[in-house]
Amino acid sequence: MEIATKKLLLEFMVTTQAKRKRKNIFANLVLSILAILAVSPLVAILGFLISKGIGALSWEFLTSLPAPYGESGGGMGHSIVGTFILVLFASLLGIPVGFGAGIFLAESSKESRFASIVRLCAEMLAGVPSIVVGLFAYFVAVLPFGGFSAFAGGFALSVIMIPVIARTSEEILRLVPVHVREAGLALGLPRWQVVMRIVLRGSRKGLFTAVLLAVARASGETAPLLFTALNSRLWSFSATQPISSLPVQIYTYATSPSEEWHQQAWGGALLLVLLVLGMSLFARFLFSGKKYGT
Amino acid sequence: MEHNGSYSGHNGSYSSHNGHVSLVGHGDNFESQTILESKDLDAWFGSHHVVKSVSLHFFSRTVSAIIGPSGCGKSTFLRCLNRMHEEIPGARAKGVVNFQGKNIYDMFSEPANVRRHIGMVFQKPNPFPAMSIFENVIIGLKLAGVKKGYVLNDIAEACLKQVGLWDEVKDKLSAPGLSLSGGQQQRLCIARALAMAPEVILMDEPTSALDPISTARIEELLVELKKTVSIVIVTHNMQQAARISDTTAFLLSGDLVEFGRTGEIFTNPRKSETERYITGRFG
Amino acid sequence: MDRHVQVGIHELKNKIIEMGGLAEEAIALAVEGFLASSSQRAQDVKDIENRINRLHILVDELCVRLLATQQPMGSDLRFIVAVIKINADLERIGDQAVNVSGNAKRALAGRPLDLDTRNDFAAMCPATRDMVRSALDAFVRNDQRVAEKVLKMDDVVDGLKNAIFAKTIELMEQGTLGVKQGLDLILIARNLEKIGDHASNIAEDVIYATSGQDVRHPYSRTELKSP
Numbered sequence: 001m002e003i004a005t006k007k008l009l010l011e012f013m014v015t016t017q018a019k020r021k022r023k024n025i026f027a028n029l030v031l032s033i034l035a036i037l038a039v040s041p042l043v044a045i046l047g048f049l050i051s052k053g054i055g056a057l058s059w060e061f062l063t064s065l066p067a068p069y070g071e072s073g074g075g076m077g078h079s080i081v082g083t084f085i086l087v088l089f090a091s092l093l094g095i096p097v098g099f100g101a102g103i104f105l106a107e108s109s110k111e112s113r114f115a116s117i118v119r120l121c122a123e124m125l126a127g128v129p130s131i132v133v134g135l136f137a138y139f140v141a142v143l144p145f146g147g148f149s150a151f152a153g154g155f156a157l158s159v160i161m162i163p164v165i166a167r168t169s170e171e172i173l174r175l176v177p178v179h180v181r182e183a184g185l186a187l188g189l190p191r192w193q194v195v196m197r198i199v200l201r202g203s204r205k206g207l208f209t210a211v212l213l214a215v216a217r218a219s220g221e222t223a224p225l226l227f228t229a230l231n232s233r234l235w236s237f238s239a240t241q242p243i244s245s246l247p248v249q250i251y252t253y254a255t256s257p258s259e260e261w262h263q264q265a266w267g268g269a270l271l272l273v274l275l276v277l278g279m280s281l282f283a284r285f286l287f288s289g290k291k292y293g294t
Numbered sequence: 295m296e297h298n299g300s301y302s303g304h305n306g307s308y309s310s311h312n313g314h315v316s317l318v319g320h321g322d323n324f325e326s327q328t329i330l331e332s333k334d335l336d337a338w339f340g341s342h343h344v345v346k347s348v349s350l351h352f353f354s355r356t357v358s359a360i361i362g363p364s365g366c367g368k369s370t371f372l373r374c375l376n377r378m379h380e381e382i383p384g385a386r387a388k389g390v391v392n393f394q395g396k397n398i399y400d401m402f403s404e405p406a407n408v409r410r411h412i413g414m415v416f417q418k419p420n421p422f423p424a425m426s427i428f429e430n431v432i433i434g435l436k437l438a439g440v441k442k443g444y445v446l447n448d449i450a451e452a453c454l455k456q457v458g459l460w461d462e463v464k465d466k467l468s469a470p471g472l473s474l475s476g477g478q479q480q481r482l483c484i485a486r487a488l489a490m491a492p493e494v495i496l497m498d499e500p501t502s503a504l505d506p507i508s509t510a511r512i513e514e515l516l517v518e519l520k521k522t523v524s525i526v527i528v529t530h531n532m533q534q535a536a537r538i539s540d541t542t543a544f545l546l547s548g549d550l551v552e553f554g555r556t557g558e559i560f561t562n563p564r565k566s567e568t569e570r571y572i573t574g575r576f577g
Numbered sequence: 578m579d580r581h582v583q584v585g586i587h588e589l590k591n592k593i594i595e596m597g598g599l600a601e602e603a604i605a606l607a608v609e610g611f612l613a614s615s616s617q618r619a620q621d622v623k624d625i626e627n628r629i630n631r632l633h634i635l636v637d638e639l640c641v642r643l644l645a646t647q648q649p650m651g652s653d654l655r656f657i658v659a660v661i662k663i664n665a666d667l668e669r670i671g672d673q674a675v676n677v678s679g680n681a682k683r684a685l686a687g688r689p690l691d692l693d694t695r696n697d698f699a700a701m702c703p704a705t706r707d708m709v710r711s712a713l714d715a716f717v718r719n720d721q722r723v724a725e726k727v728l729k730m731d732d733v734v735d736g737l738k739n740a741i742f743a744k745t746i747e748l749m750e751q752g753t754l755g756v757k758q759g760l761d762l763i764l765i766a767r768n769l770e771k772i773g774d775h776a777s778n779i780a781e782d783v784i785y786a787t788s789g790q791d792v793r794h795p796y797s798r799t800e801l802k803s804p
Binding site for chain 2: 179180183184187190202204
């Protein structure tokens with residue numbers, strides 16, 4: 001390079017340096033503000049829920065049935081149990097199917113046509129509005145059996161869970177290095193054994209995370225339960241009877257005229273959020289930094 | 295599974311059977327028995343022809359080296375020898391590979407079955423994650439249906455002894471396989487392959503990820519192992535091939551250029567391509 | 578661009594050529610002095626031998642270093658192994674030249690040689706020098722053909738040696754030649770013949786380096802193979 005050109009370039013660099021520094025600071029500032037805006041709803045929601053709902057939380061709230069209209073006290077014990085039962089049903093249906101699909105997708109070759117169709121369907125299913133899932137479950141699991149039931153609710157939730165589990169577990173299984181599969185195959189083990197006994201074993205934590213995320217997602221859903229599990233004001237442990245759940249109970253109380261029930265709805269909402277957030281955080285903790293193995 | 299006690303007493307019992315063991319330790323007549331041979335073997339990745347009509351034979355209880363520059367098809371060829379090649383999407387092979395006289399590409403031949411007899415050790419040590427040292431060694435047998443605990447214990451001990459790892463790990467058999475050092479991991483992988491009692495073990499640059507000391511240990515181990523199992527090793531380290539192998543094959547852009555006794559290949563090769571490669575005058 | 582092995586091999590080749598030149602010179606001086614019945618050059622031969630010895634050490638060092646650091650293969654390996662042996666042969670040739678010049682000095686002090694012996698030496702001296710020169714030519718040019726010629730010349734030198742031995746012994750038995758002088762003459766012939774043997778060895782090593790063939794000891798070889 002010519003010396004003159006070099007000098008010119010140097011001067012240019014010196015004059016632009018200050019300018020660039022200012023621009024940089026400005027850009028950083030704007031992005032930081034936007035980032036704060038993005039997370040502020042969560043902080044606001046939590047703060048709001050805690051201030052409004054903490055008062056409602058009590059041992060009685062966690063363990064007893066709702067008090068009759070007009071009376072004070074009572075709780076959401078039956079909804080908490082109901083949510084667990086519904087999620088249990090959903091998991092029994094959704095986890096095997098979701099894992100099956102996830103394993104299939106991860107093990108099929110990238111070029112496989114059928115696999116890409118399945119993958120596309122799973123993505124679309126994940127995008128179906130939950131109220132539509134509820135309607136679908138109403139026609140499939142409520143009408144033919146002549147009534148609302150915990151089973152139908154579990155079915156609806158499982159439809160929500162399946163695509164989540166399928167896609168997440170596929171991603172996790174794809175993280176398994178090729179050489180692990182090859183090592184298994186080289187021992188003369190059939191492919192299914194390599195997948196089920198070696199590959200899955202190495203991904204235990206990741207797969208558990210996938211389930212946890214799906215459960216967290218399902219346990220917060222209201223819409224699919226409105227036409228399936230309905231609601232109940234009583235303890236229910238039956239698969240064939242309507243059953244209460246936290247989201248639906250919150251919905252019911254929140255839309256009621258009673259101030260007492262509004263209070264209970266806040267408490268329920270706080271509980272639900274803590275539950276869901278807790279699961280998500282736990283899942284994150286499990287999977288943090290660990291891609292595969294150990 | 296045939297585990298008829300051939301494992302117990304491996305360590306040390308050999309020295310008595312042959313008096314002395316030289317580095318490559320064979321008489322003049324090791325070419326007596328062919329255990330594995332390829333005939334007009336071709337292999338492709340998609341439309342890319344990587345192995346071109348290679349016919350080569352490997353002798354029983356020898357270390358056979360395959361050398362050649364990167365991309366010459368030596369690893370692919372090796373993977374064709376126990377049908378691992380076809381596990382890669384878009385890969386295919388054509389031709390005949392006779393193992394103990396039977397074609398492993400025969401339509402009745404099951405790849406998994408082939409690999410029980412012809413094991414493999416890879417470039418990067420790859421113990422199974424989330425498995426202990428012990429489990430890593432016996433998982434293959436366990437999944438193949440060997441249930442008895444004392445059998446598994448015996449085999450694990452014998453195999454770990456055979457690879458010289460037993461004394462290092464006997465007190466921590468339940469530690470994760472991945473907690474070992476690189477060289478130990480590779481020996482663990484060899485023990486894992488040995489546990490299936492294969493007749494042949496294929497090794498794909500097994501020391502290229504290891505330090506010189508670990509490499510030396512593995513090399514000693516291979517020379518020791520060939521008393522019981524035939525070894526085919528792909529290596530880009532010519533000195534390694536020269537040190538440990540009995541026969542050497544030189545591959546160049548998918549073609550077999552030369553095959554012969556290692557001593558001959560490295561002192562007096564017949565083909566000028568081989569000469570140029572081993573003296574480093576390539577490219 | 579040359580690789581390290583090539584640089585080293587080039588250096589080795591130059592050193593051996595230098596040594597070879599010195600060895601030839603040593604033989605020439607020793608032999609010419611003998612044939613011309615003058616012993617003035619004995620000290621020169623010693624000086625040359627000294628220089629050969631220094632190169633002898635240097636070449637061995639170079640070879641060991643190349644083997645240790647470059648792990649040569651194929652023709653490079655054969656070349657270095659051949660050089661190690663040629664190096665030793667050249668050193669021996671230097672020693673023998675010194676011996677010849679020493680024996681010549683004493684032999685010349687006695688009575689003049691008879692005609693037959695003189696003629697035999699007149700033929701043997703250049704034949705030996707020729708063998709050494711041709712062996713070195715073969716080395717420089719990697720010429721297997723020339724090397725094979727050297728091996729054939731060895732028979733001629735052997736024949737001349739035998740003739741000198743016979744004649745000298747005969748004269749000694751007749752009493753016309755003193756034992757001391759006779760012994761010196763025999764030693765000269767023997768040393769010249771040894772120089773020829775070393776030249777043959779060099780030729781064999783050249784053949785090995787260029788073609789990988791080991792042409793030594795063809796008779797012993799067939800016996801080795803039979804079991």
